Amino acid sequence: MSGYLSGVIAILGINVIFAYGIFVTAAAGQLNLGGAGFQAIGAYGAAILSLEFGLGIWAAIAAATVIGGLIGFLIAFPILRTRGVYMVLATFAFAQVVVGIVLNSNYLGGSMGLIMSDYIETGAIIWATLGVILFVFYLMSTPMGLAMRAVHDDEPVADLMGVNNRAVQVAAFALGGAITGLSGALYAYYFGFVEVQYFNALLSIFVLLYVLIGGTQTAWGPLVGAGFFTLIPEALRMGEDWRFLIFGVLIVAMMILRPEGIVTRDAVDRIRARLSPRARDA
Amino acid sequence: MLIVQQVLNGLMLGGIYVAVAVAFTLTIGILNFLNFTIPTLFMLAGMIGWSVSFYGLPFGMSEPLGWIPSLAIGILCAIVASLIVERFTYRYFKAKHGDATEHAIPLVSSLGFLLIFEYMILIAHGSDPRGFHTPFGDLNWRVAGLVISIPQVVGLIVSLAIVAGLSVLLARSKLGRALRATAEKPDTAVLMGVEVNRIVPIVFIMTGLLCGLAGALFAVNYGEVSPFMGEQVGTKAIAGMVLGGLGSVWGAVAGGLIVGLTETFSIYFFGATSAQVTIWGLLLVILLIRPKGLFGHNAIGKGKF
Numbered sequence: 001m002s003g004y005l006s007g008v009i010a011i012l013g014i015n016v017i018f019a020y021g022i023f024v025t026a027a028a029g030q031l032n033l034g035g036a037g038f039q040a041i042g043a044y045g046a047a048i049l050s051l052e053f054g055l056g057i058w059a060a061i062a063a064a065t066v067i068g069g070l071i072g073f074l075i076a077f078p079i080l081r082t083r084g085v086y087m088v089l090a091t092f093a094f095a096q097v098v099v100g101i102v103l104n105s106n107y108l109g110g111s112m113g114l115i116m117s118d119y120i121e122t123g124a125i126i127w128a129t130l131g132v133i134l135f136v137f138y139l140m141s142t143p144m145g146l147a148m149r150a151v152h153d154d155e156p157v158a159d160l161m162g163v164n165n166r167a168v169q170v171a172a173f174a175l176g177g178a179i180t181g182l183s184g185a186l187y188a189y190y191f192g193f194v195e196v197q198y199f200n201a202l203l204s205i206f207v208l209l210y211v212l213i214g215g216t217q218t219a220w221g222p223l224v225g226a227g228f229f230t231l232i233p234e235a236l237r238m239g240e241d242w243r244f245l246i247f248g249v250l251i252v253a254m255m256i257l258r259p260e261g262i263v264t265r266d267a268v269d270r271i272r273a274r275l276s277p278r279a280r281d282a
Numbered sequence: 283m284l285i286v287q288q289v290l291n292g293l294m295l296g297g298i299y300v301a302v303a304v305a306f307t308l309t310i311g312i313l314n315f316l317n318f319t320i321p322t323l324f325m326l327a328g329m330i331g332w333s334v335s336f337y338g339l340p341f342g343m344s345e346p347l348g349w350i351p352s353l354a355i356g357i358l359c360a361i362v363a364s365l366i367v368e369r370f371t372y373r374y375f376k377a378k379h380g381d382a383t384e385h386a387i388p389l390v391s392s393l394g395f396l397l398i399f400e401y402m403i404l405i406a407h408g409s410d411p412r413g414f415h416t417p418f419g420d421l422n423w424r425v426a427g428l429v430i431s432i433p434q435v436v437g438l439i440v441s442l443a444i445v446a447g448l449s450v451l452l453a454r455s456k457l458g459r460a461l462r463a464t465a466e467k468p469d470t471a472v473l474m475g476v477e478v479n480r481i482v483p484i485v486f487i488m489t490g491l492l493c494g495l496a497g498a499l500f501a502v503n504y505g506e507v508s509p510f511m512g513e514q515v516g517t518k519a520i521a522g523m524v525l526g527g528l529g530s531v532w533g534a535v536a537g538g539l540i541v542g543l544t545e546t547f548s549i550y551f552f553g554a555t556s557a558q559v560t561i562w563g564l565l566l567v568i569l570l571i572r573p574k575g576l577f578g579h580n581a582i583g584k585g586k587f
Contacts, residue, residue, distance in 0.1 A: 078566070082573045085316050088389075089524045090569050093562040096517075100558030111555070201517060205318075205393055212390050245401040251394030252370055259387045 006122040012230045013122075013129035014187050019210040019222035020136050021180030026208075026216045027140070028172035029152040030080075031088045035207040037095025038177050040199040042068045042184025044102060047114045047194050057118050061185040068181015069174045076173035080166065095204050102196045113195030120189040128186060132179060133223060139175075140219045148172060152216065213254050215261020224262050283427045288546050290430060294503070296542020297438035301496035302519035303526065303534035303541075304445050305489045311529030311579070312465040312485050318392040319367050320493055321516020322399040323360040327497030328507035329403050331356030332412050349416045353501065357494030364490030367395050368483055403509045411508035414501040437499040442535070444495065448488070449531045457484070465529070518545070521565045527578025536576065540564075 018039060025032045032038075045064035049055040055063060075094055082090045102108045139145050147168045150158035159165050188194045206229075214225020232250070233243035254262070302324055309317040335352035338344045347355070371391040416433070423430040452458040460481050463471040472478050500515065501507050522541040526533025541561055548560035568576065 078570045082569050085310065085528060086524065086569060086573060086575070088316070089520060090566060093521065093524075093565045093569070096562035097559055097566060100555070100562065103555050104553075104559060201513060205396075209390060209393060239405075241401050241405045244397050245405065248394045248397030248401065251397070252391050255387055255391045255394065256370070 008231075008234055010122045010125045010190050012227065013125040014183050014190065015207070015210065015226040015230050016129050016223055017132045017186065018180060018183040018207050019214070019226040020132050021176045021178075021183060022207050022211045023176075023214075023216065023219070023222040024136065024139075024148075024179060025172045025176040026211050027145075027152055027219075028148040028169050029155065030169060030172065031208065032091045032173075032176060033088045033204050033208055034091035034093075034095035034098075035180060036199040036201065036203040037091075037098035038068055038072065038180035039184035039187065039203070039207075040095075040098055040102060040194075040196070041071055041177075042181030043188040043194045043199070044108055044114070044184075045181065046185035046188045047116060048108070050116065050118060051114065057120060057189060061182065061189065064185035065178050065182040068184070069178030072177015072180075073170065073174035075177075076170040079173070080169055092201070092204065095199075096201070099196055099199050102199075109194070109196075111196060113193055115193045116188055118189060119192055120186070122190075125186055125190060128182065132182070133219075136179075136222075137219045144168070144171070149217075209251060213251060213261055215258075215263040217261065217265040218263055218268050220263040220268060221261050228262065284550075287428055288550050289543065290428065292543035292546035293539060294431065294434035294438055294542070295546060296522075296539035297434070297441040298496050298500050298503070298515060298538075299519045299522045299541050300445060300535050300538030301441045301492045301499070302516055303522040303538040304448065304531055305492040305496075306520060306523040307526070307529055307531060307534040308448075308485060308492075309489055310523075311531075312461055313372060313482065315372055315388050316392070317367070317371075317489065318389065319364070319395045319399065320489065321512035321519070322396050323364055323490055323493035323512075324497040324500070324516050324519075325403065325507075325509060325512030326363055326399055327353070327356040327360040327494035328414070328501045328511055329356075329407060329412075329509060330359045331498060331501055332414050332507045333407060335414070336412070349414070349502075353498040356501075357491065357498055360494030360497065361487055361490030363399060364486045364493070365483060367392060368486040371395070372482060372486075400509060400512065407509065409509055411506050414505055414507050416502050416505070431503070434503045437503050441496070441499065444492070445531060445535055452531070457481075461485070518561060521561050524575055525565055525568055527575030529579045530575075530577040533575060533577035 018035065021038065022032050022035050042064045045067040046060045049060040049063050050057070079087060079090050079094070103111055108114070140148070147158070147163045150161065150163050151165050151168050155165055158168075207226075210225040210229055211222050212225075213229070214221035214223065229247060229250075233247065236243065236246060258264075302320060305320050305323075306317065309315050309320075331349075331353040334347050334355050335349055336346055338346045339355075371388040421432045423432055423435075452461060460471070460476045461484075463474065463476050464478050464481050468478055496515075496519075497507075497511075500511065518541050519538060522537035522539075523534050524537070525540055526535070526537030544561050544564055545557045548557045552560070572578075
């Protein structure tokens with residue numbers, strides 16, 4: 001595998017995991033515009049655990065995932081008090097505070113960042129990505145996944161049908177925090193350093209766009225969204241600025257053509273029906 | 283005295299946030315649309331104003347212009363950009379789906395436009411901050427040991443005057459009544475004879491005007507513009523709007539001034555990079571205590587995404 005190709009695959013893997021972290025909350029009907037904050041927690045968690053506490057690579061990554069989940073769990077309670085636009089902006093504020101704290105802390109490297117002492121290869125990221133994809137597909141097929149869909153589609157009705165909305169939403173935030181934290185830890189170990197400038201507001205916006213444009217109805221959405229928007233700019237091979245300009249144009253066009261996201265539940269059902277004649281009758 | 287000076291500086295800075303926060307709160311209050319292009323409209327006015335004053339009009343149509351016509355052109359561009367956003371986000375989804383119930387859709391489109399405008403400017407002018415020179419760049423007024431920058435005072439007054447004019451317009455005029463009717467229930471407003479399709483662009487023109495004006499004031503007051511000024515200033519205006527409560531014009535004024543004061547005090551006491559933590563931390567705490575902001579209307583901005 002050439003260096004360029006393995007680099008693209010690693011970034012794709014990290015972005016896909018990141019997108020699934022945001023997807024899990026979005027699938028339960030909560031927009032999280034604080035992705036960069038959760039990813040920064042994972043990245044800095046892994047960095048500090050390995051540099052200061054001498055944890056091994058996999059122990060640090062696992063611990064960073066748990067930390068991400070724990071913070072997602074804790075922040076869910078205040079954030080779930082808000083609704084709609086207020087919630088989107090509360091998550092945004094959370095990310096700004098996290099990044100601001102890192103920026104002001106000498107212990108966390110401030111604006112200089114931290115340099116890792118260990119590295120992982122692309123192969124590890126591929127396995128982690130496959131694991132996360134399988135896990136989220138499995139999750140969406142369990143009763144928990146069904147409850148998340150119900151809360152996403154109609155909160156009052158889900159409540160009437162006996163779904164514990166609050167528990168589902170808190171669980172979704174915790175899971176989302178853990179998966180996003182994992183992507184941050186992988187990022188830190190793959191690139192060998194963490195710098196706070198990377199975790200800016202635009203990153204939160206991008207990852208939410210991957211998810212919304214991929215589609216929040218099925219677990220295919222983030223995979224397609226993150227894949228599409230990581231690979232298309234690579235394929236276009238233009239200057240960095242032009243990539244983002246085209247990204248913007250694609251977003252506007254995509255919302256006009258497929259406002260529910262690229263992959264919708266209907267589309268998945270239709271493709272299934274075509275692939276196996278039996279499913280059509282069911 | 284130093285404290286009083288900080289209060290003054292905070293209020294001046296807050297004046298800029300106020301104009302942008304009011305633009306946010308208008309689109310949310312009337313259209314239930316979180317318009318993320320607003321920070322870039324603010325940036326467009328400043329950067330286009332700078333480019334006209336430095337290079338002149340595009341394609342060699344003129345020599346570099348003076349600062350007043352340059353900023354006027356910048357504001358005009360912000361208004362035009364705002365109307366383009368209206369055409370492809372709000373109007374389109376209204377026409378296609380009858381009702382913009384999926385609020386995330388125009389939100390996502392507006393994020394797309396944010397990228398388009400920001401990177402157009404970056405491609406055209408690079409990422410360096412640019413100096414913007416006006417004849418009264420450091421025209422100060424010294425009273426009792428305080429330094430008061432006159433352009434900043436004028437800016438604050440202009441900003442507050444426009445907001446006051448706007449709230450009178452909303453409360454008293456026929457247009458204001460139509461806007462409030464649209465805010466309450468668009469469909470009923472149509473049945474009552476309000477031409478909603480002609481009203482909505484007016485909201486976007488106001489948005490462009492407010493952001494453009496704030497961008498121009500920023501350029502004059504601080505003598506510098508950059509492609510990132512939208513991110514740096516515009517996002518803090520969001521914090522101001524949410525603090526004040528969505529849909530409340532005077533809430534946005536209060537919120538904008540509070541954010542300005544918080545920022546200057548935070549920088550004064552804890553250093554230059556601390557403002558990000560204090561401003562957004564304050565917002566999180568306020569949302570924790572009052573999930574609808576300080577003066578927010580109960581029904582606004584709580585719709586499901």
